[in-house]
Amino acid sequence: MKDMKNWKSIFGLAALTVGLASCGELFEVEEVPEQAAVADIAMGRHTVDLMVGDSYTLPATITPDSLINKGLFWEVADTNIVSIDNGTIMAKAPGETAVRVTAVAGMKNDTCHVNVHRWDFDPYQFRYDMVIYADVTVDGRAADEAVTVAAFSSDGEVRGLGVLKESHGKKYMVLRIYSHYDDFDTFSFKCYDRQRLLITQSDVIVSFYDRAIGTLSDLFEISFE
Numbered sequence: 001m002k003d004m005k006n007w008k009s010i011f012g013l014a015a016l017t018v019g020l021a022s023c024g025e026l027f028e029v030e031e032v033p034e035q036a037a038v039a040d041i042a043m044g045r046h047t048v049d050l051m052v053g054d055s056y057t058l059p060a061t062i063t064p065d066s067l068i069n070k071g072l073f074w075e076v077a078d079t080n081i082v083s084i085d086n087g088t089i090m091a092k093a094p095g096e097t098a099v100r101v102t103a104v105a106g107m108k109n110d111t112c113h114v115n116v117h118r119w120d121f122d123p124y125q126f127r128y129d130m131v132i133y134a135d136v137t138v139d140g141r142a143a144d145e146a147v148t149v150a151a152f153s154s155d156g157e158v159r160g161l162g163v164l165k166e167s168h169g170k171k172y173m174v175l176r177i178y179s180h181y182d183d184f185d186t187f188s189f190k191c192y193d194r195q196r197l198l199i200t201q202s203d204v205i206v207s208f209y210d211r212a213i214g215t216l217s218d219l220f221e222i223s224f225e
Contacts, residue, residue, distance in 0.1 A: 038106030039063050041072075045112055049199045050082075050091035051148070051192060052118045057088040060101045060110070071104035081116050091116040117192065117199065119150045121158045126178035131212045135219035136162065136173045138193055138200075143173055146194040149222070151177045151187045159187060172219050179208050191224040200224045 044059030062070050074084045078097040083090045089099055094116050102109040123129070132151075136143035143149065149162035160177035179185045185208040190201050204222050206213060214220030 038067065038103045038108045041101065041103045041108045041110050043101060043110045043112050045197070046110075047113050047115070048089075048197045049115045049117065049192065050089070050197065052091050052093060052116060054194065055088055055090045056197060058099060058101070058112055060087060062103055067105060069105040072101050073104065075100045075102070082114055089114060094118045115199075119148065119158050119161065119192070121178075123176075123178050126159075126180055128179045128182050128208070128210075130177050130179075130209055132175040132177065132206070132220055132222075133212065133214035133216060134162070134173045134175055134222045135214075136191075137221075137223045138191055139196065139225065142171055143191075144171070148192040148194075149173060149175065150190055150192075151175055152190060153179070154186050154188075167216055172216070173222075177208070181208065182210060183208055189222055189224075193224075 040063045042061050042063075044061070048056060048058075050056060060072060062072075072087070074087060076082055076084045076089070076097060076099050078095065081091070081093050081095040081097040082099065083092060084099055087101070091114075096113070096115050098111050098113050100109055100111045136147070136149055138147050143162075143164060145164065147164075150158050151160035151162075153159045159179065160175050162173040162175045165172055165174055175189075177187055186205055187208070188201065188205050190199055192199050202222050202224050
């Protein structure tokens with residue numbers, strides 16, 4: 001991960017108690033009362049997975065709730081990977097970075113690590129392909145539009161993306177997987193769940209075949225926890 005010390009501020013901060021002497025006159029900036037110091041600030045999440053183009057608003061809670069000044073300012077370590085606007089992060093490019101929120105009152109802060117992914121590939125560079133008709137479940141629920149499933153080769157490259165289909169009221173996923181070889185290649189599966197902002201990997205591993213795996217009447221099971 002990149003050095004998180006290289007923060008780029010999104011908002012400036014002026015929360016100092018100062019006395020300014022000019023021409024014999026003293027100008028005082030109003031002091032922040034001692035009881036206004038922040039007891040704590042916490043983000044609702046400390047790790048987030050996003051796909052390029054996705055956005056998410058990070059929840060941040062200041063305690064105690066009785067504080068008058070609840071102002072926040074946000075920083076991101078690498079603005080090439082994500083941008084930040086009043087707590088909403090936008091994924092711009094693959095990579096890892098961190099977002100930090102600081103409370104104006106008390107200067108307490110908290111950090112969320114952000115992993116940005118891009119799952120794409122060029123199917124026309126491959127000679128062979130196979131199809132899997134799958135019953136995909138994610139965290140116990142049937143796969144839906146919030147889910148992206150990808151097949152990965154043994155060297156970690158994306159080789160196929162699932163397409164959600166429906167037949168006679170039954171949802172299923174079609175995964176067309178591509179390979180340079182007509183056999184001996186193996187594939188694993190990962191799922192990006194936009195509801196949980198989480199990437200998980202299935203225990204299922206398949207070998208490349210010159211025929212389909214699963215049928216509409218007997219779907220191949222792939223589950224993600």
